[in-house]
Amino acid sequence: MNDFNYHKAATIDEAVNVVNENPRAAYLAGGTNIIDLWKYNIISPELLMDVNQLGEGIIETSDGIRLSAFITNSATAWHPLIEERYPLLSKAILAGASAQIRNMATNGGNLLQRTRCYYFYDPNVPCNKREPGSGCSAKEGYNRIHAILGASEQCIAVFPSDMCVALAALGAVLNVSGSAGNRSISFNDFHRLPGDTPQLDNNLLHDEIITSIDLPSKGFATNYSYLKLRDRHSYAFALVSVATGLDLEDNIIKEARIALGGVAHKPWRVIAAEEYLVGKAPTAENFAIAAEIILQGAISFKYNAFKIELSKRAIVRNCLMALDPSSQLPGSQPSA
Amino acid sequence: MENFRQINLLVNKQPYTLAIKPYVSLLDALRDYLDLTGTKKGCDHGQCGACTVLVNGNRVLSCITLAVMKDGAEITTIEGIDHPLQNTFIEHDAFQCGYCTPGQICSAIGMLREGKAHSRAEVAELMSGNLCRCGASMQIIDAIMEVKSGGSNE
Ligand SMILES: Cc1cc2nc3c(=O)[nH]c(=O)nc-3n(C[C@H](O)[C@H](O)[C@H](O)COP(=O)(O)OP(=O)(O)OC[C@H]3O[C@@H](n4cnc5c(N)ncnc54)[C@H](O)[C@@H]3O)c2cc1C
Numbered sequence: 001m002n003d004f005n006y007h008k009a010a011t012i013d014e015a016v017n018v019v020n021e022n023p024r025a026a027y028l029a030g031g032t033n034i035i036d037l038w039k040y041n042i043i044s045p046e047l048l049m050d051v052n053q054l055g056e057g058i059i060e061t062s063d064g065i066r067l068s069a070f071i072t073n074s075a076t077a078w079h080p081l082i083e084e085r086y087p088l089l090s091k092a093i094l095a096g097a098s099a100q101i102r103n104m105a106t107n108g109g110n111l112l113q114r115t116r117c118y119y120f121y122d123p124n125v126p127c128n129k130r131e132p133g134s135g136c137s138a139k140e141g142y143n144r145i146h147a148i149l150g151a152s153e154q155c156i157a158v159f160p161s162d163m164c165v166a167l168a169a170l171g172a173v174l175n176v177s178g179s180a181g182n183r184s185i186s187f188n189d190f191h192r193l194p195g196d197t198p199q200l201d202n203n204l205l206h207d208e209i210i211t212s213i214d215l216p217s218k219g220f221a222t223n224y225s226y227l228k229l230r231d232r233h234s235y236a237f238a239l240v241s242v243a244t245g246l247d248l249e250d251n252i253i254k255e256a257r258i259a260l261g262g263v264a265h266k267p268w269r270v271i272a273a274e275e276y277l278v279g280k281a282p283t284a285e286n287f288a289i290a291a292e293i294i295l296q297g298a299i300s301f302k303y304n305a306f307k308i309e310l311s312k313r314a315i316v317r318n319c320l321m322a323l324d325p326s327s328q329l330p331g332s333q334p335s336a
Numbered sequence: 337m338e339n340f341r342q343i344n345l346l347v348n349k350q351p352y353t354l355a356i357k358p359y360v361s362l363l364d365a366l367r368d369y370l371d372l373t374g375t376k377k378g379c380d381h382g383q384c385g386a387c388t389v390l391v392n393g394n395r396v397l398s399c400i401t402l403a404v405m406k407d408g409a410e411i412t413t414i415e416g417i418d419h420p421l422q423n424t425f426i427e428h429d430a431f432q433c434g435y436c437t438p439g440q441i442c443s444a445i446g447m448l449r450e451g452k453a454h455s456r457a458e459v460a461e462l463m464s465g466n467l468c469r470c471g472a473s474m475q476i477i478d479a480i481m482e483v484k485s486g487g488s489n490e
């Protein structure tokens with residue numbers, strides 16, 4: 001663990017300017033991931049730029065809601081506008097981590113949390129994500145929690161966020177600021193697949209800061225569900241999670257959104273499966289066909305083959321739960 | 337002093353001024369600088385909840401919080417708590433070794449203040465960030481349910 005400098009940012013511009021000038025500077029939000037990584041000697045920042053005080057809350061825009069990146073996951077999940085209009089997001093956030101961690105973790109930090117691959121966390125073994133070119137210990141190792149979709153020869157780690165699975169399903173847009181100016185990034189273009197550059201989790205540049213997250217007006221608040229399957233009922237990362245939003249009319253699906261978590265290097269959405277469901281009845285049979293489409297091309301490793309069938313069943317169960325959102329229970333207990 | 341910061345903390349209603357390095361966690365600041373050893377270090381990685389304290393009334397993990405981030409904040413640790421939970425924990429045998437207890441009590445007070453737990457299942461879910469290695473979790477929930485006003489025990 002190295003010594004580091006600390007600075008409380010007064011403005012976004014100040015934060016960006018200082019981080020831009022120092023390749024070993026990083027933004028500090030809730031600290032729940034970055035301080036942990038520093039304690040494990042996975043990162044050694046020279047300067048932490050505290051951005052917690054830059055939050056602007058949650059505001060209504062002409063076509064949806066804008067969430068500050070700097071407010072906590074708790075404040076977001078329990079906000080009346082989110083509970084009412086985007087309950088899928090609320091449920092997904094509340095399925096993650098613990099109440100204390102959600103009180104600290106921010107929306108921006110959640111998007112940038114690193115993988116929980118044990119080999120990434122162990123500086124004594126090769127890991128291409130931590131040390132490009134060193135190799136991937138997970139491929140031949142204990143890979144029970146690892147990817148079944150979109151992995152590469154270099155890396156089979158998964159992205160562990162729950163919140164981001166809902167943001168993917170909702171089609172959120174991220175607003176970022178950097179020394180080169182401001183830009184917006186659609187959610188699907190934010191996180192990356194590992195490919196040959198597994199050290200890059202996302203497309204954010206070093207000095208860029210996420211300032212807010214835009215949610216489109218359509219929140220799927222009538223028919224939605226988030227299902228998280230894990231090794232204990234609560235306070236554990238997802239083995240597989242599913243976010244579903246359905247728009248139904250006369251028992252026919254007008255629009256469907258399905259995103260998977262815990263299975264790939266980014267939240268996994270397959271548009272062809274969502275399109276397949278349009279115009280169909282919301283039945284287990286149709287959801288099972290959508291699940292087959294989503295899992296097309298899935299590849300398992302020695303210890304995670306169970307995840308393929310688990311994902312398919314989770315998709316069907318969660319889509320059926322979306323027909324009656326009250327069937328979701330706290331934790332991952334069986335639905336009513 | 338190079339890279340030392342002066343910060344002010346109001347801990348259990350008492351003001352303190354500390355000169356510390358930015359890397360000192362709030363947990364170490366409380367235990368090692370202020371001698372308030374009631375708050376426990378379990379995992380030091382955010383995984384167990386033993387280090388839970390209240391910062392401006394909110395329950396957070398002091399092991400993965402930097403003390404400098406809380407300059408000017410009001411902090412409550414187990415030493416500053418006088419709450420009916422302390423009695424119901426005893427009545428319900430809600431501990432064995434007691435190592436998780438300060439964190440459990442701070443967390444439960446934070447949870448009651450949040451006001452989001454309306455049933456026993458919701459209390460269990462919202463207390464899941466506090467592990468009890470001695471397996472007293474059921475009794476801990478019992479002790480909280482007794483204090484919780486208007487809560488059903490289902
Ligand atoms: C024991 C434990 C269990 C957990 N379980 C879950 C779980 O089940 N599900 C889940 O989803 N998560 C889980 N988490 C992870 C947790 O949700 C993340 O650590 C948290 O969301 C990170 O947010 P933060 O604000 O604390 O980020 P920080 O740790 O402060 O920062 C994380 C990264 O984001 C960068 N950053 C922060 N804000 C910005 C910004 N606005 N712009 C640009 N960069 C920024 C930082 O530089 C850093 O690289 C768990 C964590 C722990 C410790």
Ligand code: FES
Nearest residue numbers: 378379380385399
């Ligand atoms: S010591 Fe802080 S969570 Fe375990």
Ligand code: FES
Nearest residue numbers: 432434468469470
């Ligand atoms: S009483 Fe021993 S860990 Fe909870």
